[in-house]
Amino acid sequence: MTPDLLQIEDLVVSYDGFRALDDLTWSVGRGELHVLIGPNGAGKSTLLDAIVGRTRAVSGSIRFDGRELRGLSESHIVSLGVGRKFQAPGVLEDLSVVDNLALAVRPRKGWLQAIGSSLEGVDRDLVLELLALAELDDRPDRLAGELSHGQKQRLELAMVVGLSPKLILLDEPAAGMTRGETRRTAELLRSLIPQHAVVVVEHDMDFVERLDSPVAVLHMGRLLTQGSLAEVRADERVRRVYLGRGGKQVA
Numbered sequence: 509m510t511p512d513l514l515q516i517e518d519l520v521v522s523y524d525g526f527r528a529l530d531d532l533t534w535s536v537g538r539g540e541l542h543v544l545i546g547p548n549g550a551g552k553s554t555l556l557d558a559i560v561g562r563t564r565a566v567s568g569s570i571r572f573d574g575r576e577l578r579g580l581s582e583s584h585i586v587s588l589g590v591g592r593k594f595q596a597p598g599v600l601e602d603l604s605v606v607d608n609l610a611l612a613v614r615p616r617k618g619w620l621q622a623i624g625s626s627l628e629g630v631d632r633d634l635v636l637e638l639l640a641l642a643e644l645d646d647r648p649d650r651l652a653g654e655l656s657h658g659q660k661q662r663l664e665l666a667m668v669v670g671l672s673p674k675l676i677l678l679d680e681p682a683a684g685m686t687r688g689e690t691r692r693t694a695e696l697l698r699s700l701i702p703q704h705a706v707v708v709v710e711h712d713m714d715f716v717e718r719l720d721s722p723v724a725v726l727h728m729g730r731l732l733t734q735g736s737l738a739e740v741r742a743d744e745r746v747r748r749v750y751l752g753r754g755g756k757q758v759a
Contacts, residue, residue: 511574513538513705514559514675519568521551521558521729528554530729531568536675539702543716544709545740546726547749552709555726556677560592561585573674591673593681599664601653605644608652608663609635612670634670641696642666658689662696675705682715694718713737725749 512535521529529551536542544552557563559570561582570577577585586592599608613634639645642662644655652663661681668676681697682690694715700706710716716723717737724734727749733740740746 512536513540513573514707515569515571516555516559517569517571519555519558519570520566521554521563522566527729529558529565529568532726532729532731534724534731534734536705536707538674539705541697541701541706541719541721542708543719543721543723544707544726545711545713545716545723546732549728550726551729552726553679554729556592556679556707556709559585559677560590586671586673589672589674590677591668591671591675592677592679593664593668594679599652599655599660599667601651603652604649605642605652605655605663606635606639606648608667609638609670612667613638638666638670641669641699643692656689658685658693661685661689662693665693665696669700669704673704675707676700678706678708680710680712681708682710682712690715691718 514536516532516534519529519532520527532551532555544555546552554563558565559572559577561577561580561584565578568578572585572588572590575588577588600611603611610631613631636645639648642659642665644659644663644666652660655663665678665681678697682693685693690712697706697708697719708719720737722734723737723740725732725740725743725746732745732749733743
């Protein structure tokens with residue numbers, strides 16, 4: 509059997525004695541879409557930070573494509589094929605949509621070479637694909653700062669895809685979106701499978717339902733349970749965790 513793309517084993521992240529991740533074990537297969545949910549402080553964003561090297565683990569293992577990531581720099585981890593998108597859009601608002609994408613597909617060519625010049629060959633084809641993916645192919649020269657929140661989110665996601673990662677980590681990609689934007693973003697994420705594996709941290713259960721993917725529930729830094737959304741919703745332990753802390757999210 510082909511080993512999972514991402515293998516987390518007995519991972520511990522501690523802040524001044526508090527275990528944000530407590531012997532966490534979890535895995536993601538190649539070309540799979542997974543969702544992480546849990547109350548605030550459960551360790552969801554901490555896990556993403558640990559995978560990409562922004563947070564250092566005390567012990568345990570983070571293996572990606574057969575290679576241990578612990579101890580590697582964030583830039584090195586990105587170069588191995590891990591892409592990360594944060595909750596707030598990180599596009600360059602004073603640049604056009606196409607120039608933002610050019611920076612993504614030409615990460616080693618520098619600002620002056622990446623923007624304001626004609627795209628040719630593979631670069632041009634990839635940017636055109638990314639424009640279509642973000643549903644922005646009708647406005648490539650529009651400044652990113654003029655886009656709606658949902659359009660900025662899709663643009664940045666397309667920029668992450670432009671790095672050709674094997675694994676994409678997303679922190680609340682649907683936050684602040686309209687219902688229509690949420691639907692289109694769910695469709696976009698599903699379209700990335702199986703070319704990419706995707707991990708989504710999310711609180712919006714309507715969005716999670718649209719993703720129709722395996723769900724893992726974190727609680728106090730540990731994996732509480734995992735399965736389909738229906739299975740998670742029916743789990744009495746999950747109901748207890750959310751009781752009084754947004755329990756309607758999983759009802």
